[in-house]
Amino acid sequence: xxxxxxxxxxxxxxxxxxxxxxxxxxxxxxxxxxxxxxxxxxxxxxxxxxxxxxxxxxxxxxxxxxxxxxxxxxxxxxxxxxxxxxxxxxxxxxxxxxxxxxxxxxxxxxxxxxxxxxxxxxxxxxxxxxxxxxxxxxxxxxxxxxxxxxxxxxxxxxxxxxxxxxxxxxxxxxxxxxxxxxxxxxxxxxxxxxxxxxxxxxxxxxxxxxxxxxxxxxxxxxxxxxxxxxxxxxxxxxxxxxxxxxxxxxxxxxxxxxxxxxxxxxxxxxxxxxxxxxxxxxxxxxxxxxxxxxxxxxxxxxxxxxxxxxxxxxxxxxxxxxxxxxxxxxxxxxxxxxxxxxxxxxxxxxxxxxxxxxxxxxxxxxxxxxxxxxxxxxxxxxxxxxxxxxxxxxxxxxxxxxxxxxxxxxxxxxxxxxxxxxxxxxxxxxxxxxxxxxxxxxxxxxxxxxxxxxxxxxxxxxxxxxxxxxxxxxxxxxxxxxxxxxxxxxxxxxxxxxxxxxxxxxxxxxxxxxxxxxxxxxxxxxxxxxxxxxxxxxxxxxxxxxxxxxxxxxxxxxxxxxxxxxxxxxxxxxxxxxxxxxxxxxxxxxxxxxxxxxxxxxxxxxxxxxxxxxxxxxxxxxxxxxxxxxxxxxxxxxxxxxxxxxxxxxxxxxxxxxxxxxxxxxxxxxxxxxxxxxxxxxxxxxxxxxxxxxxxxxxxxxxxxxxxxxxxxxxxxxxxxxxxxxxxxxxxxxxxxxxxxxxxxxxxxxxxxxxxxxxxxxxxxxxxxxxxxxxxxxxxxxxxxxxxxxxxxxxxxxxxxxxxxxxxxxxxxxxxxxxxxxxxxxxxxxxxxxxxxxxxxxxxxxxxxx
Numbered sequence: 001x002x003x004x005x006x007x008x009x010x011x012x013x014x015x016x017x018x019x020x021x022x023x024x025x026x027x028x029x030x031x032x033x034x035x036x037x038x039x040x041x042x043x044x045x046x047x048x049x050x051x052x053x054x055x056x057x058x059x060x061x062x063x064x065x066x067x068x069x070x071x072x073x074x075x076x077x078x079x080x081x082x083x084x085x086x087x088x089x090x091x092x093x094x095x096x097x098x099x100x101x102x103x104x105x106x107x108x109x110x111x112x113x114x115x116x117x118x119x120x121x122x123x124x125x126x127x128x129x130x131x132x133x134x135x136x137x138x139x140x141x142x143x144x145x146x147x148x149x150x151x152x153x154x155x156x157x158x159x160x161x162x163x164x165x166x167x168x169x170x171x172x173x174x175x176x177x178x179x180x181x182x183x184x185x186x187x188x189x190x191x192x193x194x195x196x197x198x199x200x201x202x203x204x205x206x207x208x209x210x211x212x213x214x215x216x217x218x219x220x221x222x223x224x225x226x227x228x229x230x231x232x233x234x235x236x237x238x239x240x241x242x243x244x245x246x247x248x249x250x251x252x253x254x255x256x257x258x259x260x261x262x263x264x265x266x267x268x269x270x271x272x273x274x275x276x277x278x279x280x281x282x283x284x285x286x287x288x289x290x291x292x293x294x295x296x297x298x299x300x301x302x303x304x305x306x307x308x309x310x311x312x313x314x315x316x317x318x319x320x321x322x323x324x325x326x327x328x329x330x331x332x333x334x335x336x337x338x339x340x341x342x343x344x345x346x347x348x349x350x351x352x353x354x355x356x357x358x359x360x361x362x363x364x365x366x367x368x369x370x371x372x373x374x375x376x377x378x379x380x381x382x383x384x385x386x387x388x389x390x391x392x393x394x395x396x397x398x399x400x401x402x403x404x405x406x407x408x409x410x411x412x413x414x415x416x417x418x419x420x421x422x423x424x425x426x427x428x429x430x431x432x433x434x435x436x437x438x439x440x441x442x443x444x445x446x447x448x449x450x451x452x453x454x455x456x457x458x459x460x461x462x463x464x465x466x467x468x469x470x471x472x473x474x475x476x477x478x479x480x481x482x483x484x485x486x487x488x489x490x491x492x493x494x495x496x497x498x499x500x501x502x503x504x505x506x507x508x509x510x511x512x513x514x515x516x517x518x519x520x521x522x523x524x525x526x527x528x529x530x531x532x533x534x535x536x537x538x539x540x541x542x543x544x545x546x547x548x549x550x551x552x553x554x555x556x557x558x559x560x561x562x563x564x565x566x567x568x569x570x571x572x573x574x575x576x577x578x579x580x581x582x583x584x585x586x587x588x589x590x591x592x593x594x595x596x597x598x599x600x601x602x603x604x605x606x607x608x609x610x611x612x613x614x615x616x617x618x619x620x621x622x623x624x625x626x627x628x629x630x631x632x633x634x635x636x637x638x639x640x641x642x643x644x645x646x647x648x649x650x651x652x653x654x655x656x657x658x659x660x661x662x663x664x665x666x667x668x669x670x671x672x673x674x675x676x677x678x679x680x681x682x683x684x685x686x687x688x689x690x691x692x693x694x695x696x697x698x699x700x701x702x703x704x705x706x707x708x709x710x711x712x713x714x715x716x717x718x719x720x721x722x723x724x725x726x727x728x729x730x731x732x733x734x735x736x737x738x739x740x741x742x743x744x745x746x747x748x749x750x751x752x753x754x755x756x757x758x759x760x761x762x763x764x765x766x767x768x769x770x771x772x773x774x775x776x777x778x779x780x781x782x783x784x785x786x787x788x789x790x791x792x793x794x795x796x797x798x799x800x801x802x803x804x805x806x807x808x809x810x811x812x813x814x815x816x817x818x819x820x821x822x823x824x825x826x827x828x829x830x831x832x833x834x835x836x837x838x839x840x841x842x843x844x845x846x847x848x849x850x
Contacts, residue, residue: 003032004142004150007103009133011115013161018089020593020625023114023164024633025086026061026133033105034144036098041083045141049083051637051653057081058136061111061158064129065119066166068202068261068270071220075127076264078199080113084631084649090619107140110631110649114598118266120160125266131158167569167598169260169271170508170538171195171204172285172482174238175440176466177227179256181282181289182356182385182410184334186297188245191219191256192227192238194484194510195271196540196571198600198634199264200695204239207259210293212252217243226698229467229485229513231415231441235702236485236513236543248293253355256289279408281504283436283462285482292356303333304363307341318363325360325373329383337363338391340370345388346378351407357387368392368417375430379403387412393430395423395450404434406460412438418471420450428456437463445471447492454478455498462503476524479503485700487515489674495528507537511544513700518665518673520550525583530559530567538569538598543700545715547666548579548607549673555580555607559596559626563587566594566625572601573696574705576677576715579666581608581644585629588612593625600634601651602695605659605677605685605714607668609638610645637688639713641668655684659714678716688713 001007007029014022030037041049042057049057059082067076086097086108097108118126132155140150171193178192179185191206207218219241226237239260248254260271276287292299303316309323321339322328326347328336338360345360352358362371368391376396380403393416395401400423402411411434429452431437439446446453447470455461455478464482474492479501483494496506511527519526526546529539539558548555556575559567560583567585585596611630614623627648628634635651639659643650660683665675679685689711698704703717712718 001031001103002151003104003145004140004148005031006135006150006153006156007031009156009158011131011158011160011162013163016161017108019627020587020622021164021595021597021628023116023162023597024628024631025108025110026082026115026158027106027108028135028140029101029104029106030140030142030150031104032145033140033142033148035100036096036105036143037107037150038141038143039082039085039107039109040139040141041081048649049081049652054081054652058139059109060134061115061131062134062155063113063115063119063131064127065116065264066127066266067199067264071203071205071259071261073266075129078113078264080111080115082109083112083652084110086110086631087648089621089624090614091621093615093619105142110633112633112652114164114628114633115158115160115162116164116166117160117162118166119162131160132156133158164597166262166265166269167198168269168537169195169197169201169262169265170510170540170569170571171258171260171271172508172510173258173273173289174227174236175438175464176229176485177225177238177240179291180438181256181287182291182354184292184294184299184356185245185254186294189243189291190240191243191258192240193258193260194236194238194512194540195258195260196510196542197260197262197265197269198569198571198598199262201239202261202263204241204258204260206241206243207255207257208243208248208291209255209257210248210252211255213247213249215247215249217247219243224697226702228702229441231443231467231469232485232487232515234467234485234487234513234515234700235698236700237696237698245293245295248295250293250296251299252293254291254293256291280435282410283464283481284504284508285464285510286508290355299334301332301334302337303328303331303335304337304339305343306339307343309339326382329358329360329386334358336360338366338371338373339363340366342372342374342394344376344378344396345373345381345402346376347380347382348378349382351382351384351405351409353384357385357412358383359387359389360391361389362391368415373416375400375402379432380405381409381411383409385410385412387414388416390415392417392419393444394419394421395426398424398426401426401428401432401452402430402434402437403432404460406433409434410436410438412440413442414438414440416442416444418442418444418446418448418451420445420448423450425449426452428459428461429453431463432456432461433459435460435462437461439463439465439468441467443469445473447471447474447488447490449473449475451475455501458500458502460502462497462501481506481509483511483514485513487517489516489518491519491521492516493519493521493524493526493528495524496531496533499532505536506533507535509535509539511539511541513543515545515700517545517547517675519546519548519555520673522550522552525554525557525560525580528557528560530565531557531561531563532565534565535559535567535570538571539567540571541575542571542573542696543575543698543715545576545677545700546578547673547675547677548577549665549667549671551580551667553580554583554610556582556584558582558584559594560584560586560610562589564590564592564594567596569598570596570600572599572604574603574699574713574715576605578605578607578661578664578675578677579668581610582606583610583612585626586612587614587623587626588616589623591620591622593622595625596629598634599629600695601629601632601638602634602636603689603711603713604638606638606640607666608642608644609640610643611647612645616645636693637690637713639684639688653688653690657684660684660686677714679712679714679718683712683718685713686710686718
């Protein structure tokens with residue numbers, strides 16, 4: 001060997017390295033270097049790797065991992081790049097982690113992506129191939145001797161002693177997009193799930209198996225479909241499969257299942273709902289499900305309830321209704337129809353067991369404006385599964401709530417309007433002592449202190465919130481396993497469950513597509529997770545807008561201040577956090593290293609990012625568990641306005657400074673609240689999603705996140721009409737531009753698709769031409785509603801077809817308006833001349849979005 005030759009490259013175990021976690025760094029030994037070395041990662045000696053130099057990185061690791069292709073376990077090849085030199089632990093934290101060895105010198109380098117225990121050739125259960133490294137000549141320079149440079153090395157084998165296991169899929173059933181556990185289905189149905197993984201999802205397979213017929217129907221999904229939450233108009237995507245019902249036996253139970261396969265991982269990494277069968281864990285969102293086949297529509301048992309009814313002389317028919325919901329449920333109803341008025345929900349009857357939801361809903365022709373379900377001092381609902389649908393929900397008093405009695409009962413509120421009516425704060429809230437409480441597409445004052453939806457004493461409280469509008473004055477909710485598509489402009493906030501709460505441990509959490517505006521609480525963040533409760537399987541925190549208008553407390557704390565538990569596989573993608581800081585991946589107190597492996601933080605817009613470790617407060621050399629976060633492993637194309645406690649490496653493509661929102665009304669903006677966090681023209685958030693590097697398909701308004709290099713960081717996408725519709729003008733939301741149409745020349749050849757993203761209008765206003773006007777066509781309109789008006793007349797009132805449709809109009813002066821709903825996809829817009837001899841026309845195009 002000669003001076004500068006690479007002697008060895010090692011992925012040391014955590015024990016050998018003396019750090020809390022391993023797999024994200026390598027030790028490189030260089031022959032005959034005498035005192036240490038400088039490293040050129042591709043951005044010059046003395047610099048960490050810059051994203052601009054990524055293509056010419058000088059130290060590149062090739063990794064063969066286990067992974068899935070079309071649901072079949074095999075291998076996948078991936079690349080990781082050395083980006084920075086590790087420092088030593090406290091108290092030597094100002095020094096680089098280098099050492100003189102018997103043959104020369106050793107340096108420790110952090111990678112962009114980790115190496116796992118099975119990424120090696122070690123027989124069954126591993127990938128079968130050791131990682132290799134390619135090092136360009138001159139990547140290392142001897143700081144002693146004659147400043148010798150290292151020699152090149154290609155496909156050099158790395159010794160892999162990593163103990164890190166592949167992260168597990170984070171996933172839950174999507175009960176808005178598809179059927180949920182204990183539903184009764186009467187026709188072909190949809191199964192849907194939200195699934196995420198650091199390295200992406202290869203596919204999700206859905207199965208439905210008849211317990212009597214043994215019939216199996218299945219479907220596989222490889223892409224997500226955006227689904228709106230009706231109460232909030234916010235979107236969150238899911239994997240979906242349509243399941244035919246014809247082959248199942250009338251009345252039989254059908255087992256439903258999904259299996260989510262990660263691109264990188266093994267059998268221990270995939271999520272299979274059949275592996276989780278405990279009813280007590282159902283609220284986690286990923287247990288095995290069972291639904292009921294009613295293809296012949298024979299299982300409905302209707303019982304009617306009226307305020308003028310009678311539980312003794314009534315029969316439960318529409319003409320002789322019962323007086324109480326409890327009586328109707330006890331008499332075997334599967335559907336309780338409520339006449340107009342207010343109906344108490346409590347029951348003292350014998351608990352009813354059931355394998356499906358017993359639905360309580362307004363009678364035909366009625367709705368929440370004239371039908372109310374009231375929680376009363378008779379709090380027990382005495383039914384295994386009770387669903388309140390489409391009613392107003394009120395409280396009779398401060399001793400009123402729904403009590404599941406720790407008896408394995410579930411309660412669901414769907415499409416309800418909550419109205420606490422100023423009663424005052426009850427002792428506890430709906431779903432107390434229930435196995436699980438579901439709030440789906442609910443409105444009203446759900447966030448009011450009057451509902452007390454939080455833990456109480458040592459009893460079980462466990463909730464999911466999907467598509468919920470929280471009220472103007474909220475509480476801290478410490479029982480939420482799912483918060484998706486929710487909106488609030490208040491003080492509602494979320495934290496891990498209290499230690500006394502006997503609900504399941506918080507893991508596999510999904511917080512996605514939520515919009516919290518004017519969050520003003522000064523002493524609590526909007527979310528605090530993994531402080532005292534282990535986050536073992538992970539958290540998907542994706543597509544959220546949090547606007548903080550109150551100072552002092554951070555806006556987002558994930559394994560932050562004083563965290564004393566492990567927190568693995570945290571996915572933070574496309575979030576906008578304005579006004580206050582994010583405290584992420586701390587290991588800042590005590591003398592224990594709490595590991596934070598496999599955090600993936602991409603395409604976010606943060607006011608302030610903070611990370612603290614072994615050097616904070618009273619230093620401790622053991623507190624290296626958050627180093628992956630501090631060294632930006634898995635961090636890419638984020639934007640921070642400031643960073644008070646930055647990590648050692650910011651991640652690839654970081655930008656800093658003013659983000660360029662349309663209207664920042666957070667604490668550090670206009671301060672009024674309810675701002676608009678769409679990237680404005682010239683925003684630093686534009687063109688940040690690397691081409692082919694998208695990790696998420698839609699923003700919370702249903703707009704596609706472009707994967708061609710023009711996608712935006714943050715939670716909200718801008719829509720570029722000039723590039724997507726090829727009109728040659730730049731028309732943003734609320735903006736105006738002009739297109740000049742010449743003789744015989746089409747103004748555009750639009751090729752890229754556009755998803756409207758919310759109710760969206762395009763207005764075309766033409767200057768009259770003596771030689772004739774022009775024809776505007778919007779082609780290939782599919783998947784939603786298109787409404788067209790020309791000079792106040794609607795020649796084509798609505799188009800609601802799934803087939804490609806082209807609509808056009810003649811315009812010579814005046815204006816035409818197209819209105820599209822949020823599911824509409826447009827793939828071509830053209831302005832073409834009406835005749836070959838018509839002169840020049842200027843068309844003004846205005847776009848607006850509600």
